[in-house]
Amino acid sequence: xxxxxxxxxxxxxxxxxxxxxxxxxxxxxxxxxxxxxxxxxxxxxxxxxxxxxxxxxxxxxxxxxxxxxxxxxxxxxxxxxxxxxxxxxxxxxxxxxxxxxxxxxxxxxxxxxxxxxxxxxxxxxxxxxxxxxxxxxxxxxxxxxxxxxxxxxxxxxxxxxxxxxxxxxxxxxxxxxxxxxxxxxxxxxxxxxxxxxxxxxxxxxxxxxxxxxxxxxxxxxxxxxxxxxxxxxxxxxxxxxxxxxxxxxxxxxxxxxxxxxxxxxxxxxxxxxxxxxxxxxxxxxxxxxxxxxxxxxxxxxxxxxxxxxxxxxxxxxxxxxxxxxxxxxxxxxxxxxxxxxxxxxxxxxxxxxxxxxxxxxxxxxxxxxxxxxxxxxxxxxxxxxxxxxxxxxxxxxxxxxxxxxxxxxxxxxxxxxxxxx
Numbered sequence: 034x035x036x037x038x039x040x041x042x043x044x045x046x047x048x049x050x051x052x053x054x055x056x057x058x059x060x061x062x063x064x065x066x067x068x069x070x071x072x073x074x075x076x077x078x079x080x081x082x083x084x085x086x087x088x089x090x091x092x093x094x095x096x097x098x099x100x101x102x103x104x105x106x107x108x109x110x111x112x113x114x115x116x117x118x119x120x121x122x123x124x125x126x127x128x129x130x131x132x133x134x135x136x137x138x139x140x141x142x143x144x145x146x147x148x149x150x151x152x153x154x155x156x157x158x159x160x161x162x163x164x165x166x167x168x169x170x171x172x173x174x175x176x177x178x179x180x181x182x183x184x185x186x187x188x189x190x191x192x193x194x195x196x197x198x199x200x201x202x203x204x205x206x207x208x209x210x211x212x213x214x215x216x217x218x219x220x221x222x223x224x225x226x227x228x229x230x231x232x233x234x235x236x237x238x239x240x241x242x243x244x245x246x247x248x249x250x251x252x253x254x255x256x257x258x259x260x261x262x263x264x265x266x267x268x269x270x271x272x273x274x275x276x277x278x279x280x281x282x283x284x285x286x287x288x289x290x291x292x293x294x295x296x297x298x299x300x301x302x303x304x305x306x307x308x309x310x311x312x313x314x315x316x317x318x319x320x321x322x323x324x325x326x327x328x329x330x331x332x333x334x335x336x337x338x339x340x341x342x343x344x345x346x347x348x349x350x351x352x353x354x355x356x357x358x359x360x361x362x363x364x365x366x367x368x369x370x371x372x373x374x375x376x377x378x379x380x381x382x383x384x385x386x387x388x389x390x391x392x393x394x395x396x397x398x399x400x401x402x403x404x405x406x407x408x409x410x411x412x413x414x415x416x417x418x419x420x421x422x423x424x425x426x427x428x429x430x431x432x433x434x435x436x437x438x439x440x441x442x443x444x445x446x447x448x449x450x451x452x453x454x
Contacts, residue, residue, distance in 0.1 A: 054201045057214070058188075063197045064224040066176035072431050073275040073407060076215070076230045076265065077168070077422075079124070079184070080258045081117060082238030082388065083282035084246060085109065085398040085416075091255040095263035096280070096402065103278075103404025104412040104449035109419050111284040111392040111399050113351035114314045117238070118151050120283035120399075120419060121185035125231070126165035127423030127439035131357035134164040135185070139309045140362045141318040148309070149362075157202075160191045164360065165439070168423065169196040171432050172229045180218055180227035182211055187231060198227060204235065212264050219272040228430060232265070234258045241286040245385040246396070251286075269405075277405030277429055281422065287372065287396035289387045294377035295338055295370060300331050309364065312375050313389030316364025325365045332366065338374040342367045350393070352440075409451055421445040 085108035088096045112123045112130050116138045119130035126133045139150045142162075149156050156162060163186045169179035173194045180198035181187035188201050198218065200206070211232075218227050240254035262280065269276035297315065301308060306328065307318040319325045325343070332341045344363050347353040353363060370376050372390060377383050390397050399419065404410075407429045424443035427434050428450065436443070 084285035093259035108398035127441035183233035282399035
C-alpha cells in the first residue's frame with residue numbers, strides 16, 4: 034500500500050511539474066538514520082563539455098588552485114558514445130551505457146515501440162528507461178538523504194526513489210539562487226541534511242558547441258564555471274562540515290568541419306529502417322531483420338568519411354556489442370563519422386563544436402579532479418574510465434553496493450583517498 038501511495042504521489046508531482054518548473058521538489062517523510070548522520074558529504078559537480086585541458090587552457094584559477102588540496106587526473110575517459118545523457122548516467126551508476134540502457138541521446142526501444150529523446154520531458158522523467166542503481170538511489174535505500182540540482186535521470190523516480198530534494202531541469206534558475214540552495218541544504222538539521230548532492234553546469238557545452246572549443250565564448254564559460262566552483266567551495270568551507278567535491282565532465286569537445294557535413298546516405302531504405310538523429314554516431318534500427326546484411330554491404334561499399342559496423346562487429350573497447358546490449362537498444366547498423374567530419378541530417382548550417390566520437394580520441398577526454406577531507410592532497414594520477422567514479426563516491430559515503438553488478442572497480446581510484454578502504 035505504501036509503494037502504491039508513493040507511486041500515486043509521484044504521478045501527481047510529475048503532472049504538476051511539467052514544463053519549466055523552477056520549484057524545489059521534496060519527498061516528505063524521509064530522514065537520515067543516526068548512522069548516516071555521522072557520514073561525510075559529497076558534492077558531485079559536472080561541467081558539461083569541460084574538456085580535460087580546459088582548466089589549463091583557459092586558466093581556471095580556482096580549479097587550478099584546488100588541485101593542491103586534492104587529486105587530479107590527466108584526463109577521464111568517457112564511455113561510448115561520448116554524449117551527454119549516456120555519460121552522465123554512467124558516472125552515477127558505474128555502468129557502461131549499453132549496460133544501464135541510455136545507449137545514446139536518442140535511440141529506439143522496440144519493447145515500447147518508442148524513440149527516447151532527451152528533449153522529451155515525459156520520457157526523461159519515466160523510470161522505465163533507466164537501469165542500474167544511481168548514487169542517489171543507493172543513498173536513499175540506506176537511509177541517507179540525497180539531493181539533486183540537475184543530473185540526468187535525477188527527476189525520474191528510479192526504483193521509486195528519487196532524491197529527497199531535487200529540481201526539474203530548466204535554465205531559468207539563476208546561479209546565485211542555485212548556490213544559495215546548496216548553502217540552505219548544508220544548513221538543514223542533521224536528520225534532514227543531504228549527504229550526497231549532484232550539481233550541473235551546462236555553460237561550457239553550450240558555448241563550445243555554438244562557437245567552438247577554441248573560442249572566446251568557451252573561455253568565458255570556463256571562467257564562469259570556475260568562478261562559481263570557487264563560490265560553492267566557499268559555501269562548503271563556511272558550513273564547517275566535512276564536504277568533499279568531485280568535479281567531472283561527461284565528455285570533451287572538438288572542432289569539426291561544419292562547412293562540409295555528411296548527409297545521411299540516401300541508400301538507407303526508411304521503409305525498412307528507423308534512423309536515430311545523430312551527428313558523430315548514426316544508428317539504424319531494422320524493421321525487418323532480413324534487410325540488415327544487404328544494407329550493411331551497400332553502406333560499406335559507398336562509405337566515405339565514415340565507418341560502418343554491424344552491432345556484432347563494434348570494437349571491443351566500446352562495450353557496445355550484442356552481449357552488452359542488455360536493453361536491446363543499440364542499432365543493428367552503426368555509422369561512425371571520421372573526424373573532422375560530422376553527419377547532418379537536416380542539411381542546415383550546424384555548429385563547429387561537437388562530440389560523440391571514439392572516447393579515446395584526445396579531444397573527447399573529460400576532466401576529473403576531487404578535493405576535500407577524504408582526498409590526498411596535490412596528487413596527480415593517470416587517466417581512467419568514468420565507470421570508476423561510482424565505487425569511489427560510495428566508499429567515501431560508506432554506502433554498500435554489489436560490486437558484481439557494476440562495471441566500475443573501487444581499486445582503480447582507491448589510491449586517491451587518504452584512507453584506502
